[in-house]
Amino acid sequence: MTEHPTALPHAAGTRAARDAGGLHLVTLAERPDLVDALDDHNGAPWPEFMLHDPVVNANWHHLEEEFAGWQLMLLEPDGRIAAAAACAPLAWDGTSGGLPDGWDDQFTRTVEQIRSGAATDTLGALQIVVADRWRGAGLAGRMVAAMMSAGRAAGHRALIACVRPTDKHRYPLVPIERYARWTRADGEPLDAWIRLHxxxxxxxxxxAPRSMTMRGTVADWERWTGLTFPESGEYVVPFATRTVSIDREADTGTYFDENVWVVHDLS
Ligand SMILES: CC(C)(COP(=O)(O)OP(=O)(O)OC[C@H]1O[C@@H](n2cnc3c(N)ncnc32)[C@H](O)[C@@H]1OP(=O)(O)O)[C@@H](O)C(=O)NCCC(=O)NCCS
Structure with missing residues (x-):
């Protein structure tokens, strides 16, 4: 164990933090005035049902408080956010079995560990969002690199990411166990986001087939998706990585967001 959560990366003010395109890397700890802008930026790309994960809703505020130094933002010269990466440290034993069950478990462990004062040795990526006007310009890769560099500077063993594959929603009937292994003719992963990592x-x-869990009543799901669910069964929902299970008798809809664990060794 080499790291304590209070040791935070400081991005601003270094030459390396400024790039030729004028984009400037800062942390939320350095720019707390951007907390609302960052919230808007981070919430913008997600379909409504993704905003109803109880683990996210109970814990996200910790990222803006204890973990503000780990919220990275790439700013345009006029101060607008071009890209953001959310991450926070946790303890991990370096084994596959020791990885959290998924994204929810990762975030829960992170928050429990800071409460208990546990030493941490790993950086856990939680999300990267690139503003629409900057998509396809390579900023996502730069944010992954920025997280790796912050983790390395803090002495962490690895950057772990429970990656939400960006193209998985096009194949909601295929289990993630198979999808994660799909490759293109050139041998690279088929999914663009897994490929970048x-x-x-x-x-x-x-x-991580049950990485995040969203549950609601049938009426909740109808409101979140704009669809009607007249019968119990599995439904394909736009932008969901897997089908949503509707149980009309129990008046519940359940969805598990399917992700893939990726490990970036920092040693
Ligand atoms: C996923 C995301 C971060 C990629 O950002 P980006 O800066 O546009 O990505 P890059 O320019 O580095 O491109 C990386 C690769 O992803 C592809 N790509 C970019 N955006 C994509 C998208 N929305 N869907 C599918 N593929 C995408 C690019 O074509 C590229 O692949 P290639 O070089 O092999 O062709 C961005 O689309 C985004 O913010 N999406 C919404 C939030 C999200 O899904 N985040 C990831 C999970 S937390």
Missing amino acids: VRLGGRIDRP
């Missing part, structure tokens, strides 16, 4: 040196570890 692998290009940056990440190793696909294992699938």
Whole structure:
């Protein structure tokens, strides 16, 4: 164990933090005035049902408080957020079995560990969001690299990421165990987001079929998706990585967001 949560990266003011395009890397600890802008930026791309994970809703505030130094933002010269990466440290034993069950478990462990004062040795990526106007310009890779560099500077063993594959929603009937192994003719992962992590040196570890859980009443799901669910059964929902199970008798809808564990060794 080499790191304590209070040792935070400081991005601003260094030459390396400024790039030729004028984008400037800062942390939320350095720019607390951007907390509302960051919230808007981070919430913007997600379909409504993704905003109803109780683990996120109970714990996100910790990222803006104890973990503000780990919230990275790439700012345009006029101060607008071009890209953001949310991450926070946790303890991990370095084994596949020791990885959290998924994204929810990772975030829960992180918060429990800071409460108990546990030493941490790993940086856990939680999310990267690139503003629409900057998509396809390579900023996502830069944010992964920025997290790796912050983790390395803090002495962490690895950056772990429970990656939400960006193209999985196009294949909601295929289990993540199979999807995660799909490759293109050139041998690179088929999914663009997994592919980027692998290009940056990440190793696909294992699938996380129940990474995040969203539950609601049938009426909740109808409101969240704009669909009608007249019968119990499995439904394909736009932008969901897997089907949503509707049980009309129990008046519940349940969805598990499917992700893939990727490990970036920082040693
Ligand atoms: C996923 C995301 C971060 C990628 O950002 P980006 O800066 O546009 O990505 P890059 O320019 O580095 O491109 C990386 C690769 O992803 C592809 N890509 C970019 N955006 C994509 C999208 N929305 N869907 C599918 N593929 C995408 C690019 O084509 C590229 O692949 P290639 O070089 O092999 O062709 C961005 O689309 C985003 O913010 N999406 C919404 C939030 C999200 O899904 N975040 C990831 C999970 S937390």
